[in-house]
Each structure stands twice: as structure tokens, then as C-alpha cells.
Amino acid sequence: VTSGVAPVVPATYGAVDLRPLAGGSSGGNGAAGGAGAGGGGIQIVTGGVFTMAQGSYINVGGGGGNFGGDSTQNAGGGGTGGSILIEATSVSLSGILAANGGGGGAGGGGAATSGGDSTPNTTAAPGGANTGAPQSAGGAGGAASAIDGLGGGDLATYSAGGGGGGTGRIRVNTVAGNVSFATATLSPTAGILTDGGTDVDGGTSSCVTQGIVRAAG
Numbered sequence: 001v002t003s004g005v006a007p008v009v010p011a012t013y014g015a016v017d018l019r020p021l022a023g024g025s026s027g028g029n030g031a032a033g034g035a036g037a038g039g040g041g042i043q044i045v046t047g048g049v050f051t052m053a054q055g056s057y058i059n060v061g062g063g064g065g066n067f068g069g070d071s072t073q074n075a076g077g078g079g080t081g082g083s084i085l086i087e088a089t090s091v092s093l094s095g096i097l098a099a100n101g102g103g104g105g106a107g108g109g110g111a112a113t114s115g116g117d118s119t120p121n122t123t124a125a126p127g128g129a130n131t132g133a134p135q136s137a138g139g140a141g142g143a144a145s146a147i148d149g150l151g152g153g154d155l156a157t158y159s160a161g162g163g164g165g166g167t168g169r170i171r172v173n174t175v176a177g178n179v180s181f182a183t184a185t186l187s188p189t190a191g192i193l194t195d196g197g198t199d200v201d202g203g204t205s206s207c208v209t210q211g212i213v214r215a216a217g
Contacts, residue, residue: 013025014083014169016169016171017171017209018043018083018085018169018171021041021043021083021085022041022083023038023039023060023082023083023168024038024041024060024062024079024080024099024101024165024168025038025079025080026038026062026079027065027076027078027079027080027102027162027163027165028162028163029076029077030065030066030068030073030074030075030076030077030105030107030162031068031069031072031159032066032068032073032074032075032159034065034066034076035065035066035076035077035078035079035162036062036063036064036065036066036076036078036079036102036104036117036165037063037079037102038062038063038079038080038081038082038165039062039079039080039081039082039083039100039118039168040060040082041060041082041083041084041085042058042060042082042083042084042085043086043087044085044086045087045088046087046088046089047088047089048088048089049089049090049091049092050086050088050091050092051091051092052092052093052095053094054094054095056094056095056096057095057096057097057098058084058095058096058097058098058120059096059098059118059119059120060081060082060083060084060098060099060168061081061082061098061099061100061101061102061117061118061119061120061125061141061168062078062079062080062081062100062102062117062118062125062141062165062168063079063102063117063118064078064079064102064103064114064115064116064117064118064125064138064141065078065079065102065103065104065105065114065115065128065138066105066115067107067113067114067128067130067138068105068106068107068108068109068112068159068161068162069109069159070108070109070110070158070159071109071159072159073109073159074107074159074161075104075106075112075128075136075138075152075160075161075162077104077149077152077163077165078101078102078104078118078125078127078138078141078149078163078164078165079165080101080142080149080165080166080167080168081098081099081100081101081118081141081166081167081168081169081188082099082168083099083168083169083170084097084099084168084170085171085172085173086171086172086173088174088213089174089213090174090175090176091172091179093172093179093180093183093184094183094184096120096184096185096186096187097184097185097186097187098118098119098120098121098122098185098187099167099168099170099187099188100124100125100141100142100143100167100168100187100188101125101142101143101164101166101167101168102115102116102117102118102125102164103115103116103117103118103124103125103126103128103139103140103141103149103164104127104138104139104140104141104149104150104152104161104162104163104164105127105138105152105161105162106127106128106129106130106133106138106152106161107130107133107138107152107153107154107155107159107160107161107162108130108132108133108136108155108158108159108161109130109132109158109159110130110133111130111131111132112128112129112130112133112136113128113129113130114128115128115141115164116128116141118141118143118165122143122144122185122187122189123144124140124141124142124143124144124146124164125140125141125143125164126138126140127139127141127161127162127164128162130161133155133158134153135154135155136152136158136160137152137153137161138153138161138163139151139153139164140164141164141165141166141167142164142165142166142167143167143187143188144187144188144189145188145189147166147167147207149163149164149165149166150163150164151163151164167187167207168207169206169207169209170186170188170209171208171209171210172210172211173210173211173212173214174213175212175213177210177211177212178210179210181208188207189208190208
């Protein structure tokens with residue numbers, strides 16, 4: 001956010017099937033505060049069963065943006081989540097797959113704080129705060145079903161807060177092309193369809209998808 005003008009939400013980028021594999025992008029640099037780094041991209045391939053036990057996690061979340069200074073020294077935005085690609089004969093998931101966005105830093109100078117780094121759960125990374133200029137707080141990062149990060153605030157005569165980063169993507173490919181996420185924790189979460197079913201093939205949300213492992217060659 002610069003001079004109180006809300007930015008246009010950018011178009012979704014990257015292929016749904018994560019070919020090629022792409023990490024997240026950094027947030028926008030503020031005039032005083034640096035941006036949060038984008039999350040990485042990770043691909044795990046096995047010819048057998050891939051298992052994640054309860055309590056385990058893979059985290060490719062974005063980093064938090066730094067706080068801003070006074071006047072027009074705006075804060076940095078949070079980085080977007082990265083990508084997780086798992087390919088195996090079959091998959092058993094009871095752990096956590098997280099690709100959340102980082103929180104944006106607070107503007108206003110003085111008591112401003114940086115945005116939070118994303119964490120391996122469904123909780124949004126908090127935006128930075130400023131007790132002296134609460135209207136210039138940073139935006140929270142995307143997480144769970146809220147895939148877009150929130151915009152930062154902007155108080156007149158103070159610098160603006162940075163926006164939070166959006167979520168990344170999760171993709172699981174197996175021989176059967178059918179994975180149960182019932183015992184796993186996903187963030188972003190799969191979209192919920194109007195019939196009550198879970199969407200993991202695009203539709204209302206292309207952030208969590210599944211497919212069939214390609215034959216060699």
C-alpha cells in the first residue's frame with residue numbers, strides 16, 4: 001500500500017500441477033523495511049509408499065515483511081507461500097503440509113513491528129502492529145481457506161503497513177490419483193464444493209490438487 005491506494009491483487013501464477021516446480025515470491029519492498037522472502041519449492045519422489053506420521057510437517061511458508069519508518073517510509077510486504085510436490089506409488093498422510101504467506105510489516109515508525117513468519121499450521125501469520133499508529137498495521141498472511149493475504153493499513157501522515165503474502169500450492173501425485181486428506185492438516189486447505197464435497201482438482205481452489213504419476217520417459 002502506497003499513499004493510501006490499495007494495490008490490485010495480482011493474478012495467480014504457477015502451474016497447478018507444479019510443472020515446473022516454482023517457489024514463492026518475495027513481498028514488495030518498502031521504502032524503509034525490506035520484504036519477506038518467498039517460501040521454497042520442494043519435491044519428494046519415492047517408488048513405494050510415502051508416509052507422514054502425526055506430528056510431522058513440511059513447511060514452505062513465506063517470511064514476514066520488515067516494519068516501516070516515518071512519513072513515506074512504507075513497510076515491507078510478506079512473502080508468498082512456496083510449493084510442495086509429493087509423488088509416490090501411494091501416499092498416507094497424517095502430518096501437516098503448509099505453504100502459508102508471511103505477514104506484512106507495520107508502518108508509522110516509532111513502535112512499529114515486523115510481520116510474522118508463517119508457521120506449519122492453519123494459523124495466519126500476523127501482520128506487524130504499531131501502538132502509536134494502529135491504522136498502519138501490516139496485513140496478515142494467507143492461510144487455511146483464506147488464500148489471499150490482507151492489505152496493510154495506511155494512516156494519514158504516517159507510512160503504510162505492508163500487505164500479507166498469499167498462500168502457495170500443494171500437489172500430490174499417485175498411481176491411483178486418489179489421495180485421502182482426512183487425517184492430514186493442509187494449509188492452504190482444499191476448497192469446499194457446494195455439494196459438501198472436497199475439491200482437490202481445481203474448481204473453487206487450485207491451491208491443493210492431486211493427480212496421477214506419469215510413466216517413466
